[in-house]
Structure formats: structure tokens, C-alpha cells
Amino acid sequence: MLLEIERDKAITDKVILIQKVVRGFKDRSNFLKMRKSAVLIQKTWRGYQCRKNYGAMRAGFSRLQALVRSRKLCASYHVARQRITGFQGRCRGYLVRRAFRHRLWAVITIQAHTRGMIARRLYRRLKGEYRRRLEAEKMRLAEETKLRNQMSAKRAKAEAERKHQERLAQLATEDAEREKKEKEEARRKKEMVEQMEKARLEPVNDSDMVDKMFGFLGTTASFPGQEGQAPAGFEVNMTHFPLPPQNENKL
Numbered sequence: 001m002l003l004e005i006e007r008d009k010a011i012t013d014k015v016i017l018i019q020k021v022v023r024g025f026k027d028r029s030n031f032l033k034m035r036k037s038a039v040l041i042q043k044t045w046r047g048y049q050c051r052k053n054y055g056a057m058r059a060g061f062s063r064l065q066a067l068v069r070s071r072k073l074c075a076s077y078h079v080a081r082q083r084i085t086g087f088q089g090r091c092r093g094y095l096v097r098r099a100f101r102h103r104l105w106a107v108i109t110i111q112a113h114t115r116g117m118i119a120r121r122l123y124r125r126l127k128g129e130y131r132r133r134l135e136a137e138k139m140r141l142a143e144e145t146k147l148r149n150q151m152s153a154k155r156a157k158a159e160a161e162r163k164h165q166e167r168l169a170q171l172a173t174e175d176a177e178r179e180k181k182e183k184e185e186a187r188r189k190k191e192m193v194e195q196m197e198k199a200r201l202e203p204v205n206d207s208d209m210v211d212k213m214f215g216f217l218g219t220t221a222s223f224p225g226q227e228g229q230a231p232a233g234f235e236v237n238m239t240h241f242p243l244p245p246q247n248e249n250k251l
Contacts, residue, residue, distance in 0.1 A: 125175075132171050140164035 140160045147156035 129171070129175065133168070136164055136167045136171065139167070 140163070143163060144156050144160035147159055150156070
């Protein structure tokens with residue numbers, strides 16, 4: 001009996017030991033699997049978090065770089081624009097000053113020619129008046145010398161002076177009429193220039209221009225041969241257009 005009890009006890013201990021070893025192996029295997037899974041989950045999560053943080057950090061640094069570069073480009077653009085604006089201002093100022101100098105030179109030239117023309121005209125008029133007065137004075141002296149043979153010296157001098165004054169008055173009248181004609185001519189030329197300038201500034205009406213040029217053709221209701229007289233330059237000379245020879249054999 002004791003041996004069987006000992007044998008059962010030994011078998012029971014071995015069975016318990018085997019169960020303990022098997023259960024320990026099983027639990028260690030499960031623990032290793034769970035730890036491996038936990039480590040994998042942690043690694044995956046940490047990698048995701050690191051990638052997320054890296055992406056955010058990279059986006060932030062990219063935005064910061066873009067902001068810094070935009071600030072630099074904006075500053076360089078403003079500097080370049082300021083320099084270009086200054087260069088344009090100087091170029092335009094130079095062009096304006098050059099155009100002003102050319103116009104000033106043209107105006108001065110026109111003024112010089114105009115003043116020269118006025119001075120020459122005045123010189124010719126004064127020279128003509130001087131010559132006429134000199135001739136009148138010579139005629140007075142000749143008449144006085146001639147009249148001295150017919151009357152006393154005092155009466156001859158008075159008569160010659162009277163005729164001389166009449167000639168001077170006639171010369172003054174002629175000068176006044178000539179000056180009036182010159183003023184009238186100048187006024188007419190000025191009005192003509194003003195009319196030409198006004199006509200140049202007015203808008204051109206195409207229909208009126210066509211009516212003026214081709215109005216002699218008449219309307220569609222007019223009879224043939226009664227369109228009207230063609231304007232100057234539009235007449236057709238039929239002698240320049242010989243008729244074709246007639247074919248006698250034509251039926």
C-alpha cells in the first residue's frame with residue numbers, strides 16, 4: 001500500500017510538474033506574442049507620430065522659408081522698382097528737356113525770322129518813304145527855282161511849299177491805304193488759317209464726303225442720262241475709249 005501511495009504521489013508530482021512546465025511555456029509564449037504585438041503597435045504609433053510631427057515641422061519650415069524668401073524678393077523688387085522708376089524719370093526728364101530745347105530753338109528761330117521779316121519790311125517802307133520825301137524835296141527845290149523866274153522869291157517859295165505839302169499829304173494817304181490793305185490781307189490770312197485749323201479738328205463725316213464727291217450720280221430713282229454734271233476731275237472723255245469694230249456677218 002505504501003508503495004502504491006508513494007507511486008501515486010510521485011506520478012502526481014510529475015504530472016503537476018509537467019502541467020506547470022506546459023502552462024509556463026504556454027504563458028511565456030502568449031506573453032512573448034503580446035509583448036511583440038505591443039512593441040509593434042508602439043513602434044507603428046511612434047513612427048506615425050514622428051512622421052506627423054516631421055510633416056508639421058517640415059510644413060512650418062517650408063512656410064517660414066517661403067515667408068523669408070518672399071520678404072527678400074519683395075525688398076529686392078521694391079529696390080529694383082525704385083531704381084527703374086528713378087531711371088525712367090531721368091530718361092523722361094531728359095527727353096522732355098530735349099524736346100523743350102528743340103521747341104524753344106524752333107520758337108526762337110521763328111521769332112528771329114519773323115522779327116527779321118518785320119524789320120526788313122519796316123526798313124523797306126521807311127526807305128521808300130525817305131526816297132519819296134527826298135524826291136518830293138527835290139521837286140520842291142526844282143519848282144521853287146523854276147517859279148523864281150516867274151514871280152518873286154517869297155511867293156515862289158510859298159507856292160513850292162504848298163505843292164510840297166500837298167504831295168506829302170498824298171504820300172501819307174497812299175501810305176495809310178497801303179497799310180490798311182496790308183492789315184486787311186493779314187486779317188484774311190489769319191481767318192483762313194483759323195478756318196483750316198477748325199476744319200482739321202472737326203470729325204470727318206464719311207457720308208457727307210461721299211455725297212460731295214459722288215453727288216452728281218443722283219439717286220436710284222433718277223433717269224439715265226440725267227444724273228447731273230460731274231465735278232471737276234471726274235469728267236469722262238469718250239474719245240479716249242474707241243468703240244469696238246462692228247461685225248457685219250453678225251446676225
